[in-house]
Amino acid sequence: MIMELLHEQLFQLALIAALLVGLCAPAVGTFIVQRRLALLGDGVGHVALTGVALGFLTGSAPVLTAVIVAVAGAVAIELVRARGRTSGDVALALLFYGGIAGGVMLMGIAPGGSTAKLNSYLFGAIASVTTQDIWIIAALAAAVIAVVAIFGRELFVLCQDEEMARASGLPVRFLSLLIAVTAALTVVIAMRVVGLLLVSALMVIPVATSQQLTRGFRTTMLLAMLFGVIASVGGLVASTYSTKVPPGAAIVLLALAGFVLALAVGRFVRRARTQESTVSERPKLRVEEVA
Amino acid sequence: MSETAFAMTDGRVSFDGKAVLRGIDLTVSPGEVVALLGANGSGKSTLVRALLGLTALTGGRTLVYGTPPGRFRDWWRIGYVPQRLQVGGGVPATVREVVASGRIARQRRLRRTSPADRAAVSDALEAVRLADRANDPVQSLSGGQQQRVLIARALAGAPDTYVMDEPTAGVDAETQQLLADTLAGLVLDGKTVVLVAHELGPLEPIITRGVVIREGRIAHDGRPPRPEGDCARPGHEHQHPHATETIPGPLTGWQGEPQ
Numbered sequence: 419m420i421m422e423l424l425h426e427q428l429f430q431l432a433l434i435a436a437l438l439v440g441l442c443a444p445a446v447g448t449f450i451v452q453r454r455l456a457l458l459g460d461g462v463g464h465v466a467l468t469g470v471a472l473g474f475l476t477g478s479a480p481v482l483t484a485v486i487v488a489v490a491g492a493v494a495i496e497l498v499r500a501r502g503r504t505s506g507d508v509a510l511a512l513l514f515y516g517g518i519a520g521g522v523m524l525m526g527i528a529p530g531g532s533t534a535k536l537n538s539y540l541f542g543a544i545a546s547v548t549t550q551d552i553w554i555i556a557a558l559a560a561a562v563i564a565v566v567a568i569f570g571r572e573l574f575v576l577c578q579d580e581e582m583a584r585a586s587g588l589p590v591r592f593l594s595l596l597i598a599v600t601a602a603l604t605v606v607i608a609m610r611v612v613g614l615l616l617v618s619a620l621m622v623i624p625v626a627t628s629q630q631l632t633r634g635f636r637t638t639m640l641l642a643m644l645f646g647v648i649a650s651v652g653g654l655v656a657s658t659y660s661t662k663v664p665p666g667a668a669i670v671l672l673a674l675a676g677f678v679l680a681l682a683v684g685r686f687v688r689r690a691r692t693q694e695s696t697v698s699e700r701p702k703l704r705v706e707e708v709a
Numbered sequence: 710m711s712e713t714a715f716a717m718t719d720g721r722v723s724f725d726g727k728a729v730l731r732g733i734d735l736t737v738s739p740g741e742v743v744a745l746l747g748a749n750g751s752g753k754s755t756l757v758r759a760l761l762g763l764t765a766l767t768g769g770r771t772l773v774y775g776t777p778p779g780r781f782r783d784w785w786r787i788g789y790v791p792q793r794l795q796v797g798g799g800v801p802a803t804v805r806e807v808v809a810s811g812r813i814a815r816q817r818r819l820r821r822t823s824p825a826d827r828a829a830v831s832d833a834l835e836a837v838r839l840a841d842r843a844n845d846p847v848q849s850l851s852g853g854q855q856q857r858v859l860i861a862r863a864l865a866g867a868p869d870t871y872v873m874d875e876p877t878a879g880v881d882a883e884t885q886q887l888l889a890d891t892l893a894g895l896v897l898d899g900k901t902v903v904l905v906a907h908e909l910g911p912l913e914p915i916i917t918r919g920v921v922i923r924e925g926r927i928a929h930d931g932r933p934p935r936p937e938g939d940c941a942r943p944g945h946e947h948q949h950p951h952a953t954e955t956i957p958g959p960l961t962g963w964q965g966e967p968q
Contacts, residue, residue, distance in 0.1 A: 448800055451799065452799075452800040454798040455798075568818060568819060569818070571810075571813060571816065572813065572818070574802075574806070574810060575810045575813050577798075578795060578796075578802065578807070578810065579791065579794075581763055581789075581791060581795075582789065582791060582795070582810070583813075584761075584763055585761050585763060585784065585787065585789035585872075586789075586810075586813045586814045587781070587782065587783075587785075587814050625800065629799060629800050629801055632801055633801055633803055633844060633845060633846045634802060634803035634805075634806055634844070634846070635800055635801065635803070635806050638800050638801055
């Protein structure tokens with residue numbers, strides 16, 4: 419059935435969407451993982467569902483309302499992270515539940531709305547991507563790549579060591595919000611491709627895969643972007659062979675298969691590396707001092 | 710560059726109602742090499758963090774080159790060496806990438822990395838003898854080597870003042886000596902250094918001023934206190950600050966020979 423749906427132009431649109439998502443999600447994901455916020459994408463994804471439902475309720479494009487609500491959610495998460503220390507993860511969890519419940523509730527209220535309509539946002543519906551969607555996705559993708567290109571150097575310092583960033587005079591609060599908002603934009607881009615429930619997978623898995631094989635931050639990011647594109651395009655193509663293969667799930671499972679492979683290869687490479695460099699010292703235990 | 714690097718007046722910090730710094734007056738002039746000494750929990754690390762504005766004062770005030778930390782703009786003048794390297798969420802970073810991040814306060818957004826940046830990074834790597842590890846992930850380095858990466862990161866920025874939080878803690882003798890040599894070079898260049906130390910070790914000859922912190926107050930400020938007796942034994946665990954030990958004595962056992 420998907421094959422029949424995929425007239426040539428539809429497939430092209432889907433391909434462009436998959437390509438953009440595969441490129442953007444791991445680029446942002448590298449910073450997010452480095453900042454120990456791997457679940458940020460999940461959180462924003464849940465919140466974005468409320469945005470989608472809001473679109474149905476108000477009769478505007480769900481992608482646009484999702485952007486607005488996801489950005490607001492990301493800012494809220496960042497503020498919670500920066501303020502609270504111990505209750506941070508609980509606050510995040512509350513936001514997750516609120517996002518899903520809000521989405522389902524608004525969808526129920528929406529005229530002619532049924533939660534079945536949310537399915538394509540929860541699990542992705544790349545085959546139904548429209549030209550308008552593609553323009554929005556392309557614009558968001560350009561914004562995401564621009565942020566990484568312009569602020570990459572500063573974001574690296576921030577995500578590596580926030581105190582260092584502050585002691586270097588970087589605008590820490592601005593950069594923190596920037597990375598959160600960029601993550602939110604990425605979530606919305608990826609929403610149509612892999613679905614809100616699997617968005618975070620494309621931000622995290624390619625990075626986890628890449629870091630098995632690399633030594634540096636920049637190479638990790640570039641390789642993760644390559645893996646992201648391979649997974650998203652590969653998953654999309656795989657789904658055209660059988661109507662029973664949902665593209666979103668295929669993309670994520672392909673990315674996971676890549677991770678398992680990289681895990682094995684990485685272990686092999688590292689073993690070879692440690693054997694060749696006998697001079698390298700073992701890390702010593704350092705006694706922590708609280709003063 | 711005749712301004713005062715740091716000036717804290719009646720600096721107070723408390724965490725959850727517990728006073729950690731209880732009225733610190735400290736001025737660091739250019740060219741000084743100040744060691745902040747004290748037992749665990751005396752507040753010396755909090756003091757350096759407060760000097761940099763990383764920990765907000767709950768009372769009093771502090772100035773960095775004449776400006777409160779929140780409004781200070783010339784952060785390239787400060788080279789901060791934190792207690793340990795943060796390796797983040799597991800994304801690898803090469804030694805060169807981390808050292809190059811020390812240039813960030815001198816770099817403009819949208820401006821590409823310049824040849825001067827690259828030269829400064831290479832020089833810094835040479836100075837801490839890690840040039841051959843430049844492309845290795847920092848995560849694969851030992852504690853002492855990671856400490857050297859942090860020092861190289863500060864060196865790369867060529868600041869006027871270095872602020873080091875326990876640069877010698879848990880570090881091998883070779884790295885301690887390397888740090889001492891590097892600092893001696895910086896002192897010759899007229900740089901200012903503020904460092905937190907548990908024991909001075911090979912740094913002792915270059916320290917011009919020792920400030921002993923005890924229970925959040927300055928207990929001694931002047932010549933660096935000399936270790937003696939049991940305290941001079943290498944590896945001695947300091948359970949008390951050398952508050953009153955101002956009598957200079959022979960440094961028997963201080964440099965590390967067994968007793």
